[in-house]
Amino acid sequence: MPEQESYVPITGLAAKGDPILQQGSSGSAVVELQRLLTAAGFSPGAADGDFGAKTKAAVMDFQRARGLSVDGIVGPATWAALRAPAPTPVSGLREKIVSEAQWGVSNAAGIHYQQLRPMDGINQRHKLPLYTDCSGFVTLCYKWAGAGDPNGLGFNGQGYTGSMLGYLSAVSQSQVKAGDLVLWARNGQGEHVAMVIEPGSDPLLISHGEESGPYTVQFSSSNRYHSGATVYWLRLPSVDGVTREVPPTELRMLRARPEVRGNTDAPSEAGLAREAVNPPVTH
Structure with a gap:
């Protein structure tokens, strides 16, 4: 038998x-x-x-x-x-992610800063008016582009800077590509996140840190308003078709913190109006 x-x-x-x-x-x-x-x-x-x-x-x-x-x-x-078929090729997927962020800049008048969970617009592409925060905005860009959830939560409408920090893979600034993220953290808590749209020695970002966002801003300008915070350059490996990347020891240790592993509530993301002290960069 x-x-x-x-x-x-x-x-x-x-x-x-x-x-x-x-x-x-x-x-x-x-x-x-x-x-x-x-x-x-x-x-x-x-x-x-x-x-x-x-x-x-x-x-x-x-x-x-x-x-x-x-x-x-x-x-x-x-x-x-x-x-399902294999994921969208890297070049097309990155272009789509950046394109979604640029749509946000073009429609900033209809996008308002507010911490809402579940995330507004998660199931409605290009919803206007849109009410979201910095982590919500980049999550929407990934969702609308057809990429994976940068929070690792299957686009369930939850997630924030801490879940991104605990889920994404760290890369060096020299390895950053358009569509990757830059995240500031302080004492193990995510503070602000923005998207890289032009890499380089002083990457150009799209940031939704306050009511006038999303807008373009140089990394150096944004970084001034996060004095003392640790900067992480983060990537979702599947955007490049990579199945696994091991982050550096510092990030692995940070992921072990209970508040990074388990908390999915939106915290106070401190980018906010401080980035708007200088006029946003426009290209």
């Missing part, structure tokens, strides 16, 4: 009859999962039908790269992403 397959169910079946799988599941559906993960560039080990720790790690890496909720559980959204 063939060995009976076993699944550890959570809430039923996913679309097309796909079972919901997690660590401890086994059988032919796990084999299919492992094959799809391998084809997508995420190694779960041998396709042996055993959902063990290595398969769970591969699932979480895949979820992270695709902007899904990172829980290691294979439900409808993860099955759909595994069977």
